Amino acid sequence: MRITVDRDRCEGHGVCESAAPELFLIDDEGDLVFHFEDREIPEEQRAPGTNAVLTCPVAALKLEG
Numbered sequence: 442m443r444i445t446v447d448r449d450r451c452e453g454h455g456v457c458e459s460a461a462p463e464l465f466l467i468d469d470e471g472d473l474v475f476h477f478e479d480r481e482i483p484e485e486q487r488a489p490g491t492n493a494v495l496t497c498p499v500a501a502l503k504l505e506g
Contacts, residue, residue: 442482443505444490446475450501460496461489473501 444464453471457464463486466474477483482490494502 442487442490443480444475444477444482444494445503445505446473446478447501447503448473450499452499452501454498456496456498457493457502460493461486464490465493 451473453467453473455467457473458467464476464482466476468474477486491504494504
């Protein structure tokens with residue numbers, strides 16, 4: 442499973458970081474840092490990653506595979 446980020450849609454709310462702190466971080470400038478860009482999400486992080494995608498208030502995250 443992979444997650445893609447639509448950076449044009451991301452507004453830096455931080456909901457993804459709260460749902461999956463091992464995967465996402467909002468940096469000091471309010472920009473999203475996704476630790477698994479272009480990589481498979483580890484099995485143990487799939488549930489939190491899915492939750493982050495489903496709870497993003499601007500639908501900036503998408504599940505693939």
